[in-house]
Amino acid sequence: MKLGIDAGGTLIKMAYIEEESGSIQYRTFPASHIEAVADWILKLGPAEVCVTGGKVKQLEACGVQPLAGIVEFEATYHGVRYLLKETGTPLESFILTNVGTGTSIHYLSEHTHRRVGGTGVGGGTIMGLSYALTGLADYEELVRSAANGSREGIDLKVRHIYEGAEPPIPGELTASNFGRLNMLAALDKLSPSDLLSSVIGLVGETVATTSVLAAGQFGAGTVVFIGSSFIRNDLLKEAVEGYTKLRGAAPVFLENGAYCGAIGALLQL
Ligand code: ATP
Numbered sequence: 492m493k494l495g496i497d498a499g500g501t502l503i504k505m506a507y508i509e510e511e512s513g514s515i516q517y518r519t520f521p522a523s524h525i526e527a528v529a530d531w532i533l534k535l536g537p538a539e540v541c542v543t544g545g546k547v548k549q550l551e552a553c554g555v556q557p558l559a560g561i562v563e564f565e566a567t568y569h570g571v572r573y574l575l576k577e578t579g580t581p582l583e584s585f586i587l588t589n590v591g592t593g594t595s596i597h598y599l600s601e602h603t604h605r606r607v608g609g610t611g612v613g614g615g616t617i618m619g620l621s622y623a624l625t626g627l628a629d630y631e632e633l634v635r636s637a638a639n640g641s642r643e644g645i646d647l648k649v650r651h652i653y654e655g656a657e658p659p660i661p662g663e664l665t666a667s668n669f670g671r672l673n674m675l676a677a678l679d680k681l682s683p684s685d686l687l688s689s690v691i692g693l694v695g696e697t698v699a700t701t702s703v704l705a706a707g708q709f710g711a712g713t714v715v716f717i718g719s720s721f722i723r724n725d726l727l728k729e730a731v732e733g734y735t736k737l738r739g740a741a742p743v744f745l746e747n748g749a750y751c752g753a754i755g756a757l758l759q760l
């Protein structure tokens with residue numbers, strides 16, 4: 492058995508080849524349950540393991556002995572190229588944005604790749620800010636609740652400022668995330684769903700805007716978005732998709748994009 496592991500700050504992602512079908516299978520564990528991960532791996536029996544990500548040392552401390560290691564960004568690049576080929580999406584040069592716990596932004600062309608920047612606003616912000624505002628810590632519950640929320644009374648749009656006048660930029664753009672202070676202050680109790688939906692909007696718009704600025708800098712027309720933050724979070728996907736298009740770039744979301752690092756590690760074996 493060959494097993495690629497991406498031990499990230501929040502989630503441990505695995506990609507392995509199933510003997511019978513020969514196809515790649517995927518598994519995810521919370522990084523906080525690292526002993527359960529090690530147990531699962533050790534129960535597989537003899538396995539060739541390649542690891543990447545920030546939690547590698549913790550896995551090793553639990554008895555996992557990898558055959559090889561690969562730098563996180565290298566693994567991610569290999570995984571992205573593999574998935575693009577698999578899905579028949581021919582892209583020569585593009586911006587790659589990995590929305591993990593934090594967000595990192597890369598430029599890839601046919602022969603080169605480099606990390607061009609990032610933002611601390613990412614999936615971890617969705618978790619932490621949501622908890623601070625609503626007390627909700629469960630990811631699935633949080634994204635379900637956010638889907639029923641409205642940002643109308645929380646986010647200030649350009650059209651709210653240019654009330655009755657023609658704005659110089661699209662009125663639907665957010666002028667200020669969480670900026671409708673007058674509306675917020677008038678309410679006795681804020682709706683958790685509305686707050687969660689606005690947190691996801693804030694993260695999505697920040698991620699999309701920084702990615703599109705990077706695309707402009709490198710003359711790239713496409714942004715490929717990956718990372719577990721998009722798992723069952725259509726609201727984030729829609730916010731990122733809408734804002735990326737609105738700002739003039741083409742967004743691409745890869746199925747299994749959460750597993751790029753794990754796939755890259757697997758391909759190393
Ligand atoms: P990094 O690469 O920054 O070290 P990571 O690789 O662990 O972190 P990802 O797994 O790509 O990051 O994404 C983590 C994010 O995915 C979380 O912050 C959260 O928004 C989202 N997420 C998706 N599923 C879950 C889950 N079951 N539990 C917690 N967070 C989840």
Ligand code: MG
Nearest residue numbers: 499500591752
């Ligand atoms: Mg990661």
